[in-house]
Structure formats: structure tokens, C-alpha cells
Amino acid sequence: MSKHMIVKASRRKFLQYGSLTLGASVIAACSGGTSSSSGGSDEAADLGENPIKVGVMYSTTGTIAIVEKSLQDATFLAIEQINSGTGPWEANGEGIAGRKIQKVVVNPNSDWDLYNQMSKRLIEEDQVVCVLGCYTSASRKSVLPVFEEKNSLLYYPVYYEGNECSSNVFYTGAAPNQQITDSIPYAYENFGPKGFFIGSDYIYPKESNRIAKAELEQAGGQVVGDEYAALGTTEFITIINKIKAAKPDFVLSNLVGDSIPAFYRQYKDAGITADDIPIMAYPTTEEEIQAMGPEFAAGHYTSFNYFQSVDTPENKAFVEQFKEMFGGDRVTNGVMEAAYLQTFFMAQAMKDALEAGEELNTETIRAATRGQEFSAPQGRVKIDPDNYHTYLYSRIGRWKEDGQADIVFSTDAAVKPIPWSQVLYKGRTCVHPSPDDRSDPIKETGKDLETQYLES
Amino acid sequence: MLDFSLTSMLSSLFLLAEEAAPAAEGISWIALLNQALNGIGIVGILLLTGLGLAITFGVMRIINLAHGEFIMLGAYVTFVMQDFFKMDLLMTIPFAFIGTALIGAIVELTIIRRLYGRPLETLLATWGLSIVLQGVVKLIFTAELKYVRAPSYLSGNLSFLTNEAGTSPIAISYYRLFIIAVALALLALTMFLFYGTSWGRQIRAVTQNREMAKCLGVNTKLIDMGTFAYGCGLAGVAGAVISALKTVAPPMGQDYLVDAWMVVVTGGVDKLIGILAGSFLIGESNAIIAFMLNDPLARVIVLAAVIVLIRYRPEGLFTVQKRA
Numbered sequence: 001m002s003k004h005m006i007v008k009a010s011r012r013k014f015l016q017y018g019s020l021t022l023g024a025s026v027i028a029a030c031s032g033g034t035s036s037s038s039g040g041s042d043e044a045a046d047l048g049e050n051p052i053k054v055g056v057m058y059s060t061t062g063t064i065a066i067v068e069k070s071l072q073d074a075t076f077l078a079i080e081q082i083n084s085g086t087g088p089w090e091a092n093g094e095g096i097a098g099r100k101i102q103k104v105v106v107n108p109n110s111d112w113d114l115y116n117q118m119s120k121r122l123i124e125e126d127q128v129v130c131v132l133g134c135y136t137s138a139s140r141k142s143v144l145p146v147f148e149e150k151n152s153l154l155y156y157p158v159y160y161e162g163n164e165c166s167s168n169v170f171y172t173g174a175a176p177n178q179q180i181t182d183s184i185p186y187a188y189e190n191f192g193p194k195g196f197f198i199g200s201d202y203i204y205p206k207e208s209n210r211i212a213k214a215e216l217e218q219a220g221g222q223v224v225g226d227e228y229a230a231l232g233t234t235e236f237i238t239i240i241n242k243i244k245a246a247k248p249d250f251v252l253s254n255l256v257g258d259s260i261p262a263f264y265r266q267y268k269d270a271g272i273t274a275d276d277i278p279i280m281a282y283p284t285t286e287e288e289i290q291a292m293g294p295e296f297a298a299g300h301y302t303s304f305n306y307f308q309s310v311d312t313p314e315n316k317a318f319v320e321q322f323k324e325m326f327g328g329d330r331v332t333n334g335v336m337e338a339a340y341l342q343t344f345f346m347a348q349a350m351k352d353a354l355e356a357g358e359e360l361n362t363e364t365i366r367a368a369t370r371g372q373e374f375s376a377p378q379g380r381v382k383i384d385p386d387n388y389h390t391y392l393y394s395r396i397g398r399w400k401e402d403g404q405a406d407i408v409f410s411t412d413a414a415v416k417p418i419p420w421s422q423v424l425y426k427g428r429t430c431v432h433p434s435p436d437d438r439s440d441p442i443k444e445t446g447k448d449l450e451t452q453y454l455e456s
Numbered sequence: 457m458l459d460f461s462l463t464s465m466l467s468s469l470f471l472l473a474e475e476a477a478p479a480a481e482g483i484s485w486i487a488l489l490n491q492a493l494n495g496i497g498i499v500g501i502l503l504l505t506g507l508g509l510a511i512t513f514g515v516m517r518i519i520n521l522a523h524g525e526f527i528m529l530g531a532y533v534t535f536v537m538q539d540f541f542k543m544d545l546l547m548t549i550p551f552a553f554i555g556t557a558l559i560g561a562i563v564e565l566t567i568i569r570r571l572y573g574r575p576l577e578t579l580l581a582t583w584g585l586s587i588v589l590q591g592v593v594k595l596i597f598t599a600e601l602k603y604v605r606a607p608s609y610l611s612g613n614l615s616f617l618t619n620e621a622g623t624s625p626i627a628i629s630y631y632r633l634f635i636i637a638v639a640l641a642l643l644a645l646t647m648f649l650f651y652g653t654s655w656g657r658q659i660r661a662v663t664q665n666r667e668m669a670k671c672l673g674v675n676t677k678l679i680d681m682g683t684f685a686y687g688c689g690l691a692g693v694a695g696a697v698i699s700a701l702k703t704v705a706p707p708m709g710q711d712y713l714v715d716a717w718m719v720v721v722t723g724g725v726d727k728l729i730g731i732l733a734g735s736f737l738i739g740e741s742n743a744i745i746a747f748m749l750n751d752p753l754a755r756v757i758v759l760a761a762v763i764v765l766i767r768y769r770p771e772g773l774f775t776v777q778k779r780a
Contacts, residue, residue: 061591063707065599201752229751234702234711235501237494237632238746238754244625245487258703261601265701269606269629270494271613291601291703 047083048095051102052350052360054079055122057133057143062110063232066257067335068135070287071157072105073326074336075132078343079103080325087321088314088344088375096347097354104128112142119143123152129350129360130155132343135335136256137161137204144169151362151438153369155346157338159282159304161207162419165430167438168362170369171389172342173335174305175417176211177451179282182394183303184215184252186409187280192249193221196277198239198263199254201228208254208282214423224248229255234262240270243277253281260284261292264300274299280396285333286403294403304334305392306378307405315377331403332377341376345383348372366436381414382454387430387441389417391454416452488747490626495743497632502735504639504694505712506719507646511687513717514725515650515663518568518684519575521582523716524709525589526688529556530695531704532593535602545607545700549638552696553689560688564681572680586709594706606700610634631701638697642690647728649686659683718762724772733773738762 056075058068079101081087085094094100104126108114115134122128123146130153134140137160147154147168159174187195195216199205205228213223225246227239236259243251255263260283267279279300286308289297308319308331318340322332349368350360358364371385382391391414397405420428427445505527512520530552537548567585571578615627650656661669662679670676694712702708715738723734738758746754766772 060599061594065594066601066705069599227750230755232707232711233751234708235498237497238491238743238751241487241491241494241747244490245484258601258705258708260703261603262702265606269611269631269701271615271627271629288601291603293603293605 047100047102049099051100052096053102053104053126053128054346055119055126055128055131055133056103056105057108057115057118057122057131058135059110060107063257064110064135064139067287068110070330070333070336071135071339073330074322074332074339075343076103077322077325078340078347081321082343082347087317089347092351096350099354101347108139112136112138115139116142116146119146119154120150123147123150129153130346130362130365132157132339132346134158136202137207138202140169141203153362153365155342157342158335159338161204161211162421163207165387165389165419165432165441167366167388167432167436167441169388170342170345170383171417171419172345172383173338173390174392174394175389175419176208176421177418178305178392178394178415179303180208180212180215180421182409182411183280183282183301183396184212185219186303186396187250187252187301188216188219188221191278191280193219194224194246194248195221195250195252196225196227196243196246196248197223197252197254198225198227198229198243200231200233200256200259202231205254205256209252211421211424212252214421218423229259231259232257233259236263236266237270239263240267240272244270244272248277251277251279253279254283255281256283260288261296264292264296268296285335286331286405287333289399289403290331294399294401297399297403298401299399301396301398301408302405303394303396305395306334306337306376307395307397307407308332309397309404309407310378310395312377312379314375314379318377334378337377341374341378341381344374344376345369345372348374363435367434370432370434379414380454384417385434386432387417387419388432389419390414391416411453414454416454418449422449486625488744491743491747492740493626493628494632495740496636497628498743499735499739500632500636500639501694501698502715502719502739503643503732504635504697505691506716506723506731506735507639507642508687508689508691508694509716509720510723510725510728510731511646511690512684513720514728514731515659516680516683516687517575517663517725518572519579519582520687521579521713522563522586522589523691524711524713525586526556526560526691526709527695527698527712528593528704528706528709529559529589530692531604531699531708532597532602532695533692534696534699535597535604535704538604545605545696549693549696552692556692556695557685557689561681561685563688564684568684569677569680590706590709597706599706602704604699604704606631635697635701638693642693643728643732646690650728655679655682718759720772722762722765722772724774726771727774730772730774737773 056072058072059065060069082089083095083100104122106118106122108118119131122131132155134143134156135158140156144166148166154169155172156169157172159179162176197209199209216223225242227242281302284302319332323330349365349372352368353360353364369383371383373382378393384391394411394415395407396409398408400406419430427447429443429445429449430441431443432441433439509523512518533552533555534548537543537551567581571581610631613627613629614633658674658679661674662676666676718738719731719734722738723730742754742758745757
């Protein structure tokens with residue numbers, strides 16, 4: 001009898017405490033995220049009349065949060081500057097032609113399916129005019145059908161593997177010809193012909209390495225190893241031993257996220273120096289180097305459009321303003337800069353459309369974004385009016401002991417983007433008609449496309 | 457998936473066969489030997505991360521899905537100690553132990569204590585706890601990766617067989633040796649505590665027959681709390697030691713959770729020495745298979761092998777004869 005009572009009592013207790021734990025965990029999983037839309041009523045009061053609703057979709061929880069949180073920070077800085085008429089927006093006054101941006105923030109929790117659902121919600125329920133967001137190619141592929149079906153607009157700030165040209169996406173990160181095409185010949189000439197390619201096991205690293213392999217073989221080199229590790233892996237001794245056995249002249253790394261610090265640390269720990277076998281990487285930026293400790297990256301290379309050490313007045317201001325808003329120990333990197341500059345592309349396009357007396361919708365913003373130019377921290381950049389990718393600088397940085405890059409290669413002006421690797425798909429390019437009727441934009445020219453630069 | 461793994465297996469086998477022909481036989485053997493030696497480094501990490509779980513699950517039978525988060529907490533304690541007090545990594549280890557053990561004790565007092573004998577509810581509660589701990593750490597430290605400095609006197613490699621070019625094809629880093637040493641020392645200490653002290657005897661008495669132990673005057677509640685806190689403390693030490701070699705971030709614990717479970721389940725939960733065997737088997741086979749094929753495939757094969765093993769030896773490799 002009494003035993004029965006005890007069981008009963010403790011069951012009730014379990015329900016109490018158990019539901020408490022579970023409830024707390026649900027709150028933790030969703031906090032700040034799924035429902036922090038429109039930023040509360042006090043902020044709405046500051047936004048004046050008729051604000052412009054813009055979706056901001058980055059994960060602030062889950063495995064990719066490490067990167068996407070800083071993209072969100074950079075986006076918030078840009079929106080703040082636009083709304084208050086400071087920074088690069090100083091000449092335009094507060095807001096966009098008097099209207100401020102109301103950001104609708106969602107957190108897809110690093111879950112590819114949630115990106116899809118949340119983009120639907122942003123477009124249908126919150127009725128945003130466009131969305132800034134996504135980081136991994138997997139998440140972009142997940143939302144692409146939504147933006148195409150609903151005919152809405154996504155500004156995507158990340159270097160990616162190319163092979164895409166949607167009427168509903170503006171790509172403000174590097175296309176293959178703005179990152180791979182310069183870095184592979186550089187590695188071939190400066191390090192040697194034998195490359196060992198590694199990456200995380202998903203679409204971007206595999207596709208990027210496939211393009212790099214074709215580039216290296218065209219230059220006369222060869223790939224002596226090709227290894228992939230599951231996303232989030234932090235044990236690299238096997239891959240490092242394979243690198244030691246293969247004796248390459250350089251390593252090309254497309255590892256992403258928390259794998260990066262672990263790999264560089266174990267690489268040095270295993271006794272391989274940057275003089276023996278230098279690493280050329282794409283996703284390794286100032287942020288990851290701060291996390292691993294700069295001494296582990298010193299002497300290795302990264303190819304990117306932007307480094308914190310780029311010497312322009314715009315960059316000096318950007319770094320200063322970012323640190324002021326988020327803390328002096330923070331660093332800026334290439335993806336953050338892209339997230340920052342694309343917000344201004346969007347704002348400029350909206351301003352042009354509003355000043356021409358047009359309503360803000362997908363058609364008018366799209367038409368106005370084509371050909372926008374902006375003096376970004378990396379230099380003067382422009383949205384290509386034909387393929388919706390962005391003219392960007394191509395740079396290679398050699399990491400120093402202080403965690404900043406010594407820029408060893410830079411184009412003189414921004415390079416015209418080509419969404420398809422010309423080694424793999426010779427002559428394939430993309431031209432959206434004007435006005436964009438969303439017909440198939442792919443054009444096979446069959447010719448070698450010459451590298452073109454943005455004229456100043 | 458199957459198709460993918462099959463083709464990649466075939467292609468890597470093909471590559472292996474192709475490479476074996478022109479390369480001199482001796483070189484690949486030396487590389488393999490080097491890999492086997494470095495596999496010991498993986499064994500050390502597995503042993504270290506599995507040890508805490510061997511206490512909380514193996515001894516106390518608590519299905520602890522928050523084990524990885526205690527490893528993460530240990531790493532963050534080390535980060536805080538280094539960042540604020542400029543401590544050497546070795547100096548932070550006691551703090552990591554005490555800090556996580558304290559949190560472990562609080563968790564036992566508030567959650568686990570009320571769920572003894574109900575494995576399913578424990579599983580749910582610890583799973584929730586792991587999400588809460590990750591969330592709290594993210595709120596305090598943000599989601600950014602954190603930097604923990606390795607002591608400079610542990611850099612460098614112990615090398616064998618230096619060739620004429622001055623490079624050594626067989627080498628293992630001092631830091632990995634250090635991890636192995638810490639893991640073995642903790643294992644020895646734990647075995648001494650459990651089999652050589654009266655506290656250990658009480659723990660074993662409580663696990664074997666709680667009611668009888670209570671009758672004989674053992675303070676079972678205190679024993680439970682102490683044991684759970686000790687297991688969490690060990691996880692914290694693991695976090696502190698590996699933080700300099702790997703990445704410190706809120707979700708880092710998830711990575712070690714699965715491995716720790718595999719080790720404990722393979723080795724058998726009744727004897728502490730079982731986890732030495734479990735981590736050795738899993739670590740070395742993982743290293744060798746990954747070297748022959750590739751990392752993701754090695755993981756699949758080893759996991760499948762563990763499942764087959766559990767099918768035929770559900771109690772793991774090392775079991776104690778029990779009365780039915």
C-alpha cells in the first residue's frame with residue numbers, strides 16, 4: 001500500500017520535474033528564434049510610418065550557428081546604418097526614401113527543412129518584400145523552390161560552387177571564377193604541381209573540389225589525394241597521415257565549420273609546417289583563425305574576396321563600426337562583408353524604385369537591383385545585370401602570426417562573375433532577359449569567355 | 457546511400473590497388489604502421505571521453521545523454537580559466553573536474569535522483585538537459601568557436617625511424633601521448649577508487665542491492681550523488697584535455713557522445729577494464745579502416761560491427777557471471 005503511494009507520489013513529481021525540463025529545453029531550442037518576428041512593439045514605434053518588411057533568415061542555433069550568427073550581425077549593422085542614416089548610408093538620410101526597414105528575423109536552427117518552411121512563412125504570412133539569408137548550399141537548395149514558386153527574392157551572401165542562375169536569387173558571394181580560378185594557378189606556380197584535396201562531406205566542398213581538380217589538371221598539375229570528412233568531424237589524424245604518405249606540394253581545404261580549427265591544430269601538431277606543405281583554403285577566414293589560435297594558421301593561405309586587412313577607407317570604417325556595435329574582440333571576414341554589402345544593394349534598389357514612384361514588389365526590386373554598384377569594404381562592386389551574380393575582387397591572403405592576412409595577390413578591379421566553371425562547362429553562361437520574364441537564362445556560347453573587370 | 461558507399465568503396469579500393477603497384481611495398485607498410493601508432497592517439501581520446509560514461513552508465517545504470525555536454529562544460533571551464541586567469545592548460549584540469557562535478561551533483565540532486573529505476577524517463581530528462589546546457593552556454597559565451605591554448609612544452613613529435621632526408625615517417629605528437637597518459641592515469645585512479653577503497657565498496661554495494669546497502673547503514677543518496685558527480689567530473693577533465701586539440705563550441709559534445717556510448721557498450725558495462733578494450737578495438741579498427749578506405753566509410757563499418765557485436769554479446773566483451 002505505502003509502496004504504491006510512493007510510486008504514485010514520485011510519478012507526480014516526475015511529471016512536474018520532467019515537464020519542467022522538457023519545457024525548458026523546448027524554450028531553449030526555440031528561444032530568440034522561430035518567433036522573434038518584427039522585433040517587438042517598442043521597436044515598431046521607432047520605425048515610423050509604413051516600414052519596409054525584410055526577412056532575415058540565419059540560424060542562430062545548431063551546428064552552422066557559428067558562422068550564420070556573424071552573418072546576422074553584419075546584416076543587422078547594415079540595417080541599423082540604413083535606418084539611422086549613418087555609415088555608407090549617410091548621404092541618403094534616415095531610412096529608404098523616408099521609409100525604414102522592419103526586419104523579420106527567423107531562426108531555422110541549422111535544419112535544412114526548416115529553412116524551407118520558414119521562407120514560406122516569411123513570404124506568405126509576414127509578407128516580406130525580400131529575404132536576406134542562408135549560408136550553406138544545402139539550405140539554399142532547400143529554399144530555392146519556394147522563392148521560385150512564390151516568385152520572391154533572396155539575397156544570398158556566400159561564395160558557392162556555381163552551376164545555378166535563378167531569377168529569384170541575387171548571389172553576392174564569389175562564383176567559381178572569382179576564387180578557384182585564381183587560387184589554383186597560384187598554388188601550382190608557387191607551391192608545386194601536386195595537390196591533396198580535402199573537404200567536408202556535402203555538396204559545396206565536393207563540387208568546389210571537382211572544379212579545382214579540373215583547373216589544376218589544366219594547369220599541368222595532378223591531384224594526389226581526395227578525402228572527405230563528415231560535417232562536424234574533429235578527428236583528422238587519418239587524413240593527416242594520408243597527406244604525409246602522399247607527399248603533396250600543397251593541400252586544398254574545403255573543410256567548413258568546427259572542423260577547421262581542429263584540422264589546422266592537428267596538422268601542426270603532427271609536425272607538418274606551412275613551409276613543408278602549405279594549405280590553400282576557401283572557408284578558412286579570420287573568425288576560424290581567431291578560434292584556432294593564429295599560430296596554427298600562420299604561413300597558410302586563403303583565397304577570398306575580402307580580408308579584414310584590405311586597405312580601403314570603406315573597410316576601415318566597416319571594421320570600426322562593426323567592433324563598436326559587437327565588441328572590440330570581434331573580427332570581420334569575407335562572408336560577413338558580403339552579408340553587409342548585399343543589404344546596401346537591396347536598400348539602393350529599393351530607394352531607386354521608390355524614387356521612380358514605383359511600388360515595392362519582386363518585379364520592381366529585381367529590376368532595380370540589376371546593375372547596382374556600391375563602394376564596399378573590399379572595393380567597388382556591382383551586381384551583374386545579366387546573371388545576378390556580383391563583380392567581386394579576387395584575392396589571396398597569407399596568414400600572419402597576429403591572425404590577419406598579408407594579401408599576396410589581388411586583382412586590380414572587381415572580376416565579372418561567371419556562374420559556371422569554364423574548365424568544366426566551356427562557354428556556358430547565363431543571361432536573364434530584360435525585363436526578366438523568368439525564362440531559361442542559360443546560354444551556350446561555346447567560346448572561351450574572357451575575364452572582364454569592372455571599369456571604374 | 458548504399459549505392460554511394462558501394463561506389464566510393466569500390467573506387468577507393470581501385471585507387472588503392474592502382475597505387476600499390478608503382479609505389480614500393482615498404483613505404484605503404486611504414487605509412488600503415490604510422491597510422492596504427494596514431495590510432496593509439498584516437499584510442500586515448502575515446503578512453504578519456506568514455507570513462508565518465510562508464511561510471512554514470514556502467515556503474516550507476518543512468519542512461520546519460522547529457523554526457524557530451526559535461527565534456528563541453530569541462531572545455532569551457534578551461535577556456536574561462538585560461539582567458540581570465542591566464543592559466544596553463546594543465547593547471548585548469550582540477551578546476552574543470554571540480555566545476556563539472558559540482559554541476560553534476562546539482563543535476564543529480566534536482567533531476568536524476570527522482571528518476572532512478574526509470575531508464576526511459578532518465579533518457580528523456582538527460583536529453584532535455586543536454587539541450588538546456590547547450591542553450592545556456594550559448595547564451596553566456598555566444599555560438600562562436602573558442603580558443604584554448606595548448607602548453608608549448610607539449611608541442612613536437614616523438615619520432616621513430618628517422619630517414620636520411622631528416623623526416624620521420626613514423627611519429628606521434630607529444631600532445632596525443634599526453635592524452636593517452638591522462639586517460640590511463642584516470643582509469644587507474646578510478647579502478648583504485650572502486651576496488652581499493654571503502655567508498656568504492658559502498659558504491660558497488662549500492663549498485664548490487666540498494667535496499668540491503670541501505671539497511672546496513674550506507675548513505676545511498678550521498679553515494680549516488682558522489683558517484684554521479686565523479687563521472688561528470690571525469691567528463692570535464694576529458695573536455696579540458698581535448699579542448700586544445702579540437703574545437704570548443706556549444707555543440708561539441710554531440711560528437712563525443714556517440715563514440716563514448718559505442719566504447720562503453722562494446723567493452724561491457726560491468727567491468728571498468730572493458731572500456732580500455734572497447735576504446736582500443738574501436739579506435740584502432742577505425743584508424744586502420746579509415747586509412748585503407750576513407751573516414752565516413754570507416755565510421756559506417758565500425759558502427760555496423762558494434763551493432764552485430766551487441767546482437768551476439770548484448771552485455772559487451774567483458775561481462776561478469778551473474779546469477780539468473
